[in-house]
Amino acid sequence: MKQHHYLLEDLRAAEDAVVTLENAGIPPRQIHVFHNDHLAMQKRNMNDASFISELDILHAGERGLLVGLFAAGLVAFIIWELMAGHEVVAMVSVFAGLVAMGFCTWLGGMIGASSDNYRIQPYHDHIAKGGSVIIVDVNLGKELFVLDTMATIHPEALHKGLSSSIDNPVAGSFFLRKRAEW
Template sequence: MLRVLYRLPDLTFAQKLNDLAEAEGVSHNRIHIAHKDHLATQKKHLNDLSFLEEYDTVRSGERGFLIGILLTVLTGLAVHELMEGHPVASVVTFFACMVVLGYSTWLGGLIGASSDNFRLQPFHDHLEKGGSVVMLDVESTSVSKLTRVIAVQIPEAEPAGRSQRLDNPFMGSWLLRKHS
């Protein structure tokens, strides 16, 4: 499954692209539209982005988790060394490790909740000016046919990239762009 992105001048063209993609067999649930005005998107019965798609919460939480694993190992070694020989050393070490891991994951998610999704960061200014970005989740076998049809039917649709549908916590910049 590939995610194909298109940059469009406004929501009217996004609706045309949505209708065309559905006519070509793309399920309504696999079409996501990023636009500044969420209410207008919903009034046109288009799939607006969910909180998890619009913000970088999941990917930043994953990064926090990975950093937390490293901090957990260091915490576990330090607490175990400090409490060596104590009867509850293993329980305290386990609890301290879980607190560090949970806190780092939570903090990563909070940082991501205030930042644009890394896939939408390049389009931040375009979206602020009233443009829209359409994300189509398409089977890899039908991508070329769909892109040809879209290029012919909607010349205003500017191809903006392709990516895997699953997020990789190491993709994108480590410097997050704050959501406005």
């Protein structure tokens, strides 16, 4: 499944685009709207993006896990060499490696909790100025249909990108953008 990113100038335009997409047969759970006024989105019964979608917790946690795997191997090797010949060396090495991996994963998640999701980082300034971003999860068979529908009915919606709906820990910038309250 691919995700198409659309920039719209305000919440009213985003609401119109969401209604168009829903009428075209896209389920509401596949339409994610990012805007700085969550209360206005709730009043309009729009599918407001969840905090998991807004924050980079999962993505940064996955990066932390990758770093943690390397750190776990390094810590386990060092302890194995330092405690060579001791009868509990294997158990201590495995435990220390698991602690190192868990800490790195936790730290990555905490860093991600204070950062924008890597998919919406490029649109941070647009959202902060009152604009809206719609990310539509599209099955491969409906991709051209959605592109044509949005281009025909909402030419003001700028198609700004394409991404995968599966998190890729190496995608995005390695310098996370600090999340500011919109």
